[in-house]
Amino acid sequence: MSEASEDTSTGHIETVEGAPPFALTVERIVWERVLVTLHLRVTPLSGPDAASNVPDDLAFEVVDLERAYPVDSTYVGDGRYRIDVNITRFGARRQFPNGTWRIRSQSQDAGPVIAGYDGTELAKLDEASRVFLYNKNRSVVTVSFGIAENIDALDFVMRCYQLNRSGAKPKRVGPVKWFKRKYLNEPRMMKRAAFIYKWINRLVGVRKGQILFASDQRLTIAGNLLRVRDRLVERGLDKELDFKYSFRLPKSGGWGTTIRILYLMATSEVILLDDYFGLLKSVKIDTERSRVVQLWHAGSGFKSVGYSRFGNIGSPKLWHPHRQYTYAITGSEHLVPVYAEAFGIEEAAVIPTGLPRVDWFLDEERTRRFTEDFAQEHPEIAGKRVVLFAPTFRGRSIYTAFYDYSWIDFDALYEAVGPDTVVLFRMHHFVKDAVPIPEQYRDRFFDFTHYPDGLSLLHVVDLLITDYSSIIYEFSLLDRPMMFYAPDRVNYAATRGFHRDYDETAPGRVCSTFPEVLEAISTGEFEVEKVAQFRAENFDRIDTGAADRVIDWLVLRDAPPSALTVDTSEEVPVAAEHHEPVAEEHEEEEEAAR
Incomplete structure (x- = not known):
């Protein structure tokens, strides 16, 4: 890495190697959620051998007056x-460090060069700047260019820069509320949980071979966790x-259950999860x-979750x-x-094992037994075309979940x-209100919300109607038509966001109105070619x-x-985020739960 010194009159970082052999210019800035892409052009200096002045081994780093960090780069030709x-995941699973940064080239064959910008295009720099609000608008990450x-x-x-503001001072309250605020508020409870975990971990220690199956979103083991547990038993x-x-x-249970969970976490060698887990x-x-x-049950990168939503409503904090x-x-x-x-971790930490619950789904003998038993249990359905209406919930958490049945x-x-x-209606298990099926239609419409084996149920389904649910992941394996009824997708995109374009990603016909749904059912035009x-x-x-x-x-x-090498030890100095925990009304709980 070349040394750098500051020109105190201009703030310019000068390299000690002398005149640069080429010019380096930032041409374009493109944002995609929390990812910013800087497009650079390398221009050789004039002369008979100008092209040879550009080395073949160019790499790049961001530098300020004291620090330098390598950044990922790709040669795109010409x-x-x-x-x-990624401004939320730069090093050691932390955000991009605070500071004013330049881009500098690195090469064994040539001295470093600082990237410049076209002075006639300065307005574009303002347009490319971003502000990411989070923590109920008490914190912000700003990224600006100049x-x-x-x-x-x-x-x-x-x-x-990461900036924070303090909340308003609490008003004087009565003794009971004062006691709760002082001794039972969430930040204090979180500190106590951390203290309990730490000392159990030190005094008792981790027990070799202890595996913890855990969820803060379900009362019983299910899905990927259940399949892994059953397979461990089978072996x-x-x-x-x-x-x-x-x-x-x-919010269920009390300190008794919390201490038990902390004990299990502190003494387990492996902790297996299948959703957001608040105690972390x-x-x-x-x-x-x-x-x-994390064995998260959603198979498809369809909606924006976690750090893909940074700066939007319900955004995660920088520590999560x-x-x-x-x-x-x-x-x-x-x-x-x-x-x-989405998780703010390295790509090396994401392992494409496949989803364990798919093992059940593809088990031919298990499927045969299920379909035979289902026909006997539901003779009113057997032999008919089955449409499954299975949307996800609306709302921001398990406590506010709903579906607008007027649609x-x-x-x-x-x-x-x-x-x-x-038509079988299977609503998300967060939705409390039952499907209001009119009595006169109960010979064709059935509420299957609480049917115990929703995954196997897909095997008897001929047409799936959903919106943003991950149910499409397994259903795509059946090579059967599916349709997407999303009357609120503009609002959903604005508040929740999609990781990829909804209309292009959805493996089937997208309908915005219910008459379009009816028309598709009648004509059979479901755009099934998208499934493959x-x-x-x-x-x-x-x-x-x-x-x-x-x-x-x-x-x-x-x-x-190579499949299991994950290095999270790299230290990147950053300005400390407020680590005093703030109650967030379970905004994060719905991040993975969807």
Whole structure:
């Protein structure tokens, strides 16, 4: 790395190697959520051998007056490079560091060059600046671009700062409220949880072979967690490992259950999760002896979650439970960068094992038994075309979840499907209100919200109608039509956001109005050709070995080193975020729950 010195009259960083052999210019700035891409052009100096002045091994770093950090770059041809920076995940799972940064080239064959900018295009720098509000608008990350004037060049600078403001002082209150505020408020409770975890971890220690299956979103083990547990038993590993369980809902239980969970976390070698886990907001996991594996149940990178929503409503803080995952799983290499961005972790920590629950879904004997039993249990459905209406919930958490049933015209739907078709309504389990099926339509319409095996249910479905649900992941394996009814997708995109364009990503016809849904049902125009492309993007393997890969690679750690090498030790100095925890009314709980 070349040395740098400051020109105190201009603030310019001068390199000691002498005149640069080429010019380096930032041409364009492009944002995609929390990812900023800087497009650079390398221009050789004039002369008979000008082209030879540009080395073949160019790399880049961001520098201020004292620090320098390498950044990812890609050569795109014609003397142009692109630099990709994630402002929420730069190093050691922290945000881009505070400071005023220049871009400097690095090469063994040539001296370093500072990137400049075209002085006639300065208005574009203001347009490219961003402000990311979070923590109920009490904190902000600002990213702005400008130039640092000097005699010879206009240096391009990127200014990134994290700013915080204090909340209003609490008003005087009565003794009971004062006691609760002083001793039972969430920040104090979180500090106590961290203290309890720390001392249990030190005094009792991590027990070899102890596996904790845990959820703060469900009362019982299910989905990927259940499949991994069952597969461990099938392989006889339950005799070698010690299984522990913790399942509860947010705000349920008290300090008794919390201390029990903290004890299990502090003493477990492996912690397996399948959703957002709030206690990770309070404790710092002993990563030297324990590992946290997130087996999130959503298969597709469809909606924006986690840090993909940074700066939007319900945005996570810069320190968040997602950061503590040792590993997270996904279904394909294609989705690795999607999940790394969402969780704020390295791409190397996202392992494309496939989803364990798909093992069940593809088990032919299990499917045969299910379909036979289903026909006997539901003779009123057997032999008919089955339409499954399965949307996700609206609202910001488990406590405010709902679905607007006025979007469904039950009268028109009943007439459209005809006597040879039944419609099964399966609402998200967060939605408390039952489907208001009119009594006269109960011969064709059925509420299957609480049907115990929603995954197997897909095998008897001929047409799926959903909106933003991850149910499309498994259903795509059946190569059957699906349709997307999203009357609120403009509002949903504005408040929740999509990781990719909704209309292009949805593997089926997208309908904005219910008459469009009825028309599609009548004509059978579902755009089924989209299903194959979606399946190819989301599945590297279509087999029944996902649970085994999770067990072998992540639980037992019997995997190629390249698949399991994750270095989170790199230190990147940043301005400290307010680490005094602030109650967030469970805004994060719905991040992964959707």
